[in-house]
Amino acid sequence: MKTLFVISLPRSLSTLVYHVARLSLSLSEPTWTTDGEIMNIDRYIQNNGKRDDNGIKYTRLEKEPGLFKRLSDFLGQVTAPQGFIYKDVVHPFVVSHWLKTGDFNVLKIKRPLPDVAYAMMAKQWFYPAAAADENENIEDAVIQGLIMAEDAIDRVPGETLDYDILVQDENSVTRALERLYPGENVLPMGFIDDEFRQESKPVLERRKTDLYKRIEENIYIQKNRYIQYQGE
Numbered sequence: 001m002k003t004l005f006v007i008s009l010p011r012s013l014s015t016l017v018y019h020v021a022r023l024s025l026s027l028s029e030p031t032w033t034t035d036g037e038i039m040n041i042d043r044y045i046q047n048n049g050k051r052d053d054n055g056i057k058y059t060r061l062e063k064e065p066g067l068f069k070r071l072s073d074f075l076g077q078v079t080a081p082q083g084f085i086y087k088d089v090v091h092p093f094v095v096s097h098w099l100k101t102g103d104f105n106v107l108k109i110k111r112p113l114p115d116v117a118y119a120m121m122a123k124q125w126f127y128p129a130a131a132a133d134e135n136e137n138i139e140d141a142v143i144q145g146l147i148m149a150e151d152a153i154d155r156v157p158g159e160t161l162d163y164d165i166l167v168q169d170e171n172s173v174t175r176a177l178e179r180l181y182p183g184e185n186v187l188p189m190g191f192i193d194d195e196f197r198q199e200s201k202p203v204l205e206r207r208k209t210d211l212y213k214r215i216e217e218n219i220y221i222q223k224n225r226y227i228q229y230q231g232e
Contacts, residue, residue: 001025001027001082001083001180001181001184002064002081002082002103002104002105003027003080003081003082003083003084003085003086003104004021004025004027004084004085004104004105004106004107005039005085005086005087005088005099005105005106005158006018006021006036006085006088006091006107006108006109006181007088007095007099007102007106007107007108007109007112007147007153007156007158008108008109008110008153009089009091009092009109009111009113009116009149009153010089010090010116010119010120010125011087011111011115011116011119012109012110012111012116012163012193013109013111013163013166013167014089014109015035015087016168016191017107017109017161017173018035018036018085018087019035020170020173020189020191021085021173021177022036022085023187023189024173024174024177024186024187024188025085025177025181025184025186025187026187027083027084027085028083028084029084029085029086030078030084030086031045031212032045032046033045035087035168036081036085036086036087036172037086037087037088037089037090038075038078038086038087038088039056039071039074039075039088039090039091039094039095040055040057040088040089040090040091041054041056041147042055042197043052056130057090057091057127057128057130058090058091058092058093058127058128058129058130058131058145059071059091059093059094059130059131060093060131061093061097061146062150063131068094069149070112071091071094072094072097072098075094075095075098076098076102079104081102081103081104090127091153092149092152092153093131093148093149096152096156097138097152099156099158100155100156102159102168103109103168105157105158105180105181106115106156106157106158107158107159107161107176107177107180108153108154108156108158108159108160108161109160109161109163110150110153110154110160110161110162110163111163112163112164113143113146113147113150113219113223114179114207114212114215114216114219114223115139115203115206115207116146116162117139117143117146117215117219118206118211118212118215119203120142120146121139121142121215126138126141126142126221127145128141128142128143128144128145128146128149129141129142129144129145130145131144131145131148131149132144132145132148132179139215139218140172140218140222141216143218143222144222144226145221147222147223147226148226149217151226151230157175157191158180159176159179159180160176161176167192167196167200167204168192169179170188170189170190170191170192171188173189174186174189182222184188187229
């Protein structure tokens with residue numbers, strides 16, 4: 001069975017989807033990292049130090065071409081084309097570029113950008129700022145990095161799971177996997193229970209807050225600038 005990559009922005013239920021897909025298809029996971037994150041050295045079993053985002057993340061070809069190539073080479077050297085499942089949320093530019101040249105199935109999760117930015121800044125996970133152009137404002141830099149990352153992921157061929165549908169319909173994962181693996185036996189895996197609903201409700205309620213609306217407006221402004229820049 002062809003190997004599967006799960007890719008998304010951070011804080012998009014990617015770990016849940018990864019394990020649901022792994023069990024549904026009986027795919028193998030790499031045992032030397034957690035949750036299939038082969039590009040995140042903070043998760044490697046041989047990392048005996050701090051696991052607080054010390055690893056390099058959000059590398060762009062335009063900013064660091066040498067490192068970008070070496071990271072791409074690494075992907076080609078550690079991945080198996082058959083029978084495995086991997087996940088990435090920390091190197092969207094490298095992984096998206098590399099996947100377009102490979103022969104892997106891809107499952108993407110698309111969560112609203114304000115959700116992602118809100119959740120990441122609440123945890124002080126600022127690493128998307130590494131992809132941004134010069135910007136002294138950390139919130140603007142994080143948002144700029146996320147906008148570019150979303151665009152890179154959107155360009156990769158594959159099946160896309162809508163986050164808002166995912167949290168309401170667990171069978172959306174099964175349907176996406178059936179489209180990726182026609183003819184294969186995809187075992188439905190339930191994950192929506194009372195605990196899941198209770199945890200999801202306050203997350204969705206954030207969208208009503210003033211802070212969320214301010215982040216949403218900032219993203220709207222920066223996204224329009226990005227689209228205009230891309231069109232020049």
